[in-house]
Amino acid sequence: MRLMKSFLASLVAIITVAFVAPPSFAQEADRVHVDIEQGNLNPMPIAVIDFLGDSAAAQQVGRDIAGVIRADLDRSGLFRAIAPDAFIERIEATNIPPRFAGWKNIDSQALGVGEVLPQADGRILVTFRLWDVFGERRLDSFEVPPRTPDGWRRIAHHIADKIYEQLTGERGYFDTQILFVSESGPRTARIKRLMIMDQDGANPSFLTGPNAMVLTPRFAPNSRVLTYMSFETGAPRVFLYNLNTNRREVLGDFPGMTFAPRFRPDGNGIVFTLDMNGNSEIFSMDLQSRARQRLTNHPAIDTSPSYSPDGSQIVFNSDRGGSPQLYVMAANGSGQRRISFGEGRYSTPVWSPRGDLIAFTRQGGGRFAIGVMRPDGSGERILTESYLDEAPTWSPNGRVIMFFREGRGEGPRLWSVDLTGRNLRRIDTQTEASDPAWSPLLP
Amino acid sequence: MRNTVLALAAVAALAACASRPEPTPTQPTGGNTTPPVTTPQGPTPGSVEDFRVSVGDRVFFGYDRFDLSTEARSVLERQAAWLRRYPNTRVLVAGNCDERGTREYNLALGARRAAAARDFLVSLGIDGGRIESVSYGKERPLDARANEEAWSVNRNAHTQIVSGAVS
Structure with a gap:
């Protein structure tokens, strides 16, 4: 348990330093001690066995599920899934405690065991147990509600989320989807189509055709309704798209072009930009009453609005001070104040789902960076930087940021980075890709 | 400024290349007199080509600017x-931006450029x-290139004839 505890403590320390502000001296000292002197940022070794099954088919599903869980945990950067061929002990049943010695031997801090139980109706039920190897105790035990066999990846992501939650104290983010813009064709005649895929890149599918250029998709809080901007009708227009009904509609009937949409956190409203003859202003619209409200009134550019998770405030982008900077206002437009005062040009603000930070794109010195700051503008940190990094989107637990990166003269690709600035990874997509939007945890 | 002029020249040259095919040179043959060589004409007056080539369909802007230069x-x-x-x-006047800005900000900036060109045309009656x-x-x-010269060309307001032109 001692080792386990120190691993847990270091994970908590990483998360604490990232989120709690300002860090106390003790936490700062703790972070330095854990992160640098002890080198404890090594990912936690964890063993997940191929899930058991009483038939060849169930065993195959069990192997597939375990593979996806290991890949999720590995990609988080917080864990290192031990390769199954290093396992010494062979688990024969999930309902009895493992013999811990063999797992201690390979330094596995935690052990996940599961079983695939095909049901009479064709669905599969999966049971799972998580063990603290050095503490020699059970941490978690549960059944995943039955799903049809083609839902096995979601079962795996769900279990990975539970493991993450048990071992870090944070909600997971694996059972989620990514909306993005798939790009193809020459730069001067780009084809941009809306695409959706699982968080790990599996199950990609197109949502729009090749003829209308689509930009900046975003999820509603229920993950089943989307908003995006499209040139489908000529000028830029905000669209709503219901994935359940496949119904698509233009948002409202406005005299100018509409763009930069985002949902209100309750899902019943949209905030967006309306441009009338070169003057862009931020509007909100209630999706039930269709009542619209103008929130800014300034000849400068006002765009890229994003709500705080409690819906009370909006961060947005304006060049009213002479260059693009970040501003915050109340949800009714009152109390507009600038929050970004660092070097450079700030844009694309996105409020963290936890409410404590705002992610942004910062441009300066010929480069583009992704960073975060507190809602009052303090504590600015740059996480990653390149020729072009743009459009941050938050994992639902507020720990990871996805964005797109373009090398000079190259096409864009999706990348993710931890809030610590570590664990920078490219997300594999079949085509070039931009404008990612991370869904909430799927229902 | 020099970039803009260069860019304008480059665009004009490109446009000219695209719209006026090289005349086929006709060699005199023997002592026979050949029919008079038809010299290439400019675009038909009042046509889309006429507007594009003879008038100029794009005006260019500085970085993050939407004010009209003397040339514009x-x-x-x-x-x-x-x-x-x-x-x-x-x-249709379309505002365009270079790639050195973020997407939504550039949509707003392009709208300003289109409006600047449109408002000036309206002020001229x-x-x-x-x-x-x-x-x-x-x-x-x-x-498509990623350099200053390309970016200066990509910051523009593009006037396209959408109807009523001589075909």
Whole structure:
């Protein structure tokens, strides 16, 4: 348990330093001690066995599920899934405690065991147990509600989320989807189509055709309704798209072009930009009453609005001070104040789902960076930087940021980075890709 | 400024290349007199080509700017004169940006550029009802390269004849 505890403590320390502000001296000292002197940022070794099954088919599903869980945990950067061929002990049943010695031997801090139980109706039920190897105790035990066999990846992501939650104290983010813009064709005649895929890149599918250029998709809080901007009708227009009904509609009937949409956190409203003859202003619209409200009134550019998770405030982008900077206002437009005062040009603000930070794109010195700051503008940190990094989107637990990166003269690709600035990874997509939007945890 | 002029020249040259095919040189043969060689004509007056080549369909902007330069104004004055001469034509003015800005900000900036060009045409007496405007932000670059020269070309307001031109 001692080792386990120190691993847990270091994970908590990483998360604490990232989120709690300002860090106390003790936490700062703790972070330095854990992160640098002890080198404890090594990912936690964890063993997940191929899930058991009483038939060849169930065993195959069990192997597939375990593979996806290991890949999720590995990609988080917080864990290192031990390769199954290093396992010494062979688990024969999930309902009895493992013999811990063999797992201690390979330094596995935690052990996940599961079983695939095909049901009479064709669905599969999966049971799972998580063990603290050095503490020699059970941490978690549960059944995943039955799903049809083609839902096995979601079962795996769900279990990975539970493991993450048990071992870090944070909600997971694996059972989620990514909306993005798939790009193809020459730069001067780009084809941009809306695409959706699982968080790990599996199950990609197109949502729009090749003829209308689509930009900046975003999820509603229920993950089943989307908003995006499209040139489908000529000028830029905000669209709503219901994935359940496949119904698509233009948002409202406005005299100018509409763009930069985002949902209100309750899902019943949209905030967006309306441009009338070169003057862009931020509007909100209630999706039930269709009542619209103008929130800014300034000849400068006002765009890229994003709500705080409690819906009370909006961060947005304006060049009213002479260059693009970040501003915050109340949800009714009152109390507009600038929050970004660092070097450079700030844009694309996105409020963290936890409410404590705002992610942004910062441009300066010929480069583009992704960073975060507190809602009052303090504590600015740059996480990653390149020729072009743009459009941050938050994992639902507020720990990871996805964005797109373009090398000079190259096409864009999706990348993710931890809030610590570590664990920078490219997300594999079949085509070039931009404008990612991370869904909430799927229902 | 020099970049803009270069860019304008480059665009004009490109446009000229694209619109005027090289005349086939005709060699005199023997002592026979051949029929007179037809010299290439310019584009048909009042045509889309005429507007694009003879008048100039793009004006260019500085980085993150939407104010009209002297050159831009003189191109727009030529556009206005042409639009007065062909009063049945309608145009779409599209604002464009280079790739060195973020997407939504550039949509707003492109809208400002389109509006600047449109407002200037209106101030020269063109009926605003004949002019639509749109912003393509950084989505429709003219020059695919990633360098200053390309970016200066990609920051523009592009006037396209959408109807009423002589075909």
